[in-house]
Amino acid sequence: MGTIAKALQLLTHFSTDLPEIGLSQFVQLTGEDKATLHRRLGELKACGFLDQDAASRAYRLGPAISRLEIVKETTFPARRAAMEVLRKLNSQVSETVHVSVIQGDQGLSTLAHIDDPSHGIRVYMDTNELLPFHATASGLAVLAFFEKERVDKILKLGLPKFTEDTQTNAARIRNLLIDFRKEGFARSKGGFETDVVGLAMPLFDSRNACAGAVAIAAPSSRMDNKRVQSVLPLLQQAANDVTASWSGRAS
Amino acid sequence: MGTIAKALQLLTHFSTDLPEIGLSQFVQLTGEDKATLHRRLGELKACGFLDQDAASRAYRLGPAISRLEIVKETTFPARRAAMEVLRKLNSQVSETVHVSVIQGDQGLSTLAHIDDPSHGIRVYMDTNELLPFHATASGLAVLAFFEKERVDKILKLGLPKFTEDTQTNAARIRNLLIDFRKEGFARSKGGFETDVVGLAMPLFDSRNACAGAVAIAAPSSRMDNKRVQSVLPLLQQAANDVTASWSGRAS
DNA sequence: AACAGTAGGTTCATATAATGAACCAACTAA
DNA sequence: TTAGTTGGTTCATTATATGAACCTACTGTT
Structure with a gap:
């Protein structure tokens, strides 16, 4: 280096x-x-x-x-681009959606999000809060596409329990990651906030490195397996759109 | 280096x-x-x-x-801080106000601005546009606090004429800067947009380097010498507030 | 086809810049 | 006083950055 x-x-x-x-x-x-x-x-x-x-x-x-961020957002509006994709996704699924980017080994920070307005019961997002890798769909989605060494390093940093359902067993998390990598998306249920189901797909930058994730967060009552299957193609499309707008390369 | x-x-x-x-x-x-x-x-x-x-x-x-900008704005909200100062200044002077930061030798980019809503005739800001050093009050305000070498370098880059009133004579600009430095603020009349009077004061970062400017932009019909004298203390207060919030040091 | 001009990218001997153990100085708490 | 902090500095040693020359691919021209 x-x-x-x-x-x-x-x-x-x-x-x-x-x-x-x-x-x-x-x-x-x-x-x-x-x-x-x-x-x-x-x-x-x-x-x-x-x-x-x-x-x-x-x-x-x-x-x-x-200064640099102003130039970047003015000329290559990643944030705005992410927001546009989210608007489309939100209009299709009518749930809270967000795009988050990796912040070192600490978690994901939310770059853009839409709190869905169409339901009485909905998921609110605290944009200032870091999303933990092990307890959110977005975090698991990116972990699934990290090299083994980086996953090890992150899992060793500690696996705080946020809810009753937070998975804190490193071995089990590793098994989940294998599935998520195979399926191309990650899901979590109540691991960070009770009764919230998350579905996330990884996003890649132009170096083909996993840079973040796009996710749908919904009350578990509205997200059964059937609904998951119906929204997955929409989430996939959103992930492709964001990745394309970020790097010119569709996944 | x-x-x-x-x-x-x-x-x-x-x-x-x-x-x-x-x-x-x-x-x-x-x-x-x-x-x-x-x-x-x-x-x-x-x-x-x-x-x-x-x-x-x-x-x-x-x-x-x-990623870094998100951390920065979340933990040390310069943009938000600038915006709060602008809200106060706008409420006091009822004119368009903005805070701009230096972008290398190319000009100033607007970090935060308020288009005053209280008048029919008012100054609109194009936030994506770079403010030229030689033709705006903000630009002249920061030039007045640059080292001589940097001023020379910038003036040599060319002095495009934006309006009939744009000052394109380097020697005259240099003379203006001496006055502005002495008085602690800069003014321009129609140099960038016709019939717009600008009043600007420099902002400093914690290294005491000039980092940008806070400015009032008003139709020239509303900004005679008497009005200038009345708004200057308010502008000074705003500049102090922004500088303080940026670096902990009041100028 | 051969040519000239452009572009991005690579090699390796050389020179320049980064490194770190030991050193100050100032402050805090015992 | 002492011992443990903090931020910061010095200078001989070592590792890293540098750049002329090179390669390769693509462009439009003759």
Whole structure:
């Protein structure tokens, strides 16, 4: 790995749970030398990718990120594209739908979502919340397409129990992943929020790496096996549409 | 300059006008060796900061940008913070207001804006359009706080004429900047859009570098010298508020 | 078909830049 | 005082980035 990649790797440690990181904390997180990290962080800061709190001296993501995101969304509106696909999918299935992207090893962050308005009982999404890999359909969908090493690493980070139905047995999760990979989609029932059934398909970037997932979240009362079979082709189409708009390549 | 900074510098070449850049074009833009650039671009791509079009092989901004921006805006909502300040300013002055951030040497991109709803005749903003440095109050406000070398570089890039009143004389612009720096704000009249008067104050990041500007855009009929004097303290307050929310330091 | 000009991408000896153990300095708590 | 933090710096050593020359594929031209 080159110096550039090592430096950019540092940025992946930032998350909604850990928005500010000090020098020593970076030493802990990476195991690298303090002097080395200090120089890397300094360069990232000089380029505006990091900002340093004047008082605490901790680092946080800098203004260059916003600038680039504006250019990216203006010229290649991934967010808008995802939103358009979701509008279509929502109109077809009349359930809450969302597109989430991988955030390092911590989970998935929601890029775009639609809370379905047509039912009295519906699934609400907290967009600020990270979706855990092991307890959501989206998370399982991307895990199913990760290399074994990465799956191992993530499963070893801990499998918190969110509900009675959260699957916390690593071996069983691994078995699920084999099925999901074969079938091309993942499902979960009440593993993150009680009574919510999730159906998710992976999304790929232009490097053919799994970048996220598109998912349908519905009350379990409205999502029996028959309904699953009927919405799957629509979800597949949505996944293809998002992947195509992201990378020019349909899966 | 270290390798990391050199690599990140490449990203600044992307803009709304130039969203995709090929290898040879990078050679032209930077004057560096093809092999070197190829390796740097490859590393940026491997980290998800760049994406490569499968057919044309051109590079564009990648998914990592969006991921980081989501973390940044979730945990440290610069955009939202700017918007809140703008709401207050708009309620006070009842004119179109906006916050723009510097985008390399190409101009300013609008981060947040409010089109004032209270007047029949009002200034509309095209958020996708880059604000030129030499023809807008925001641009002149930041130029006034740049080092001389950077001002020279930008003025040499060309001074397109947008209206009859666009100032295209570099020497006169330089004189204006001296005044603006002294007064702490910049003004322009019809230089970008006919009959629009702009008033802008610079914004600073935590490194004390000028990062953007907050501005009021009004029809010239509503912005005489007397009105300017009355809104300036409000603009100053808004600039302080944004800068404080961005960096923890009031100017 | 041969040519010239473009593009993206690769090789390997060389030179430059990254590294890290040991070092400060400042602050906090015992 | 001491011991444990924190962020930050120095400089000899080592590893990495660099770039001239090379390859390959595709374009339109003669």
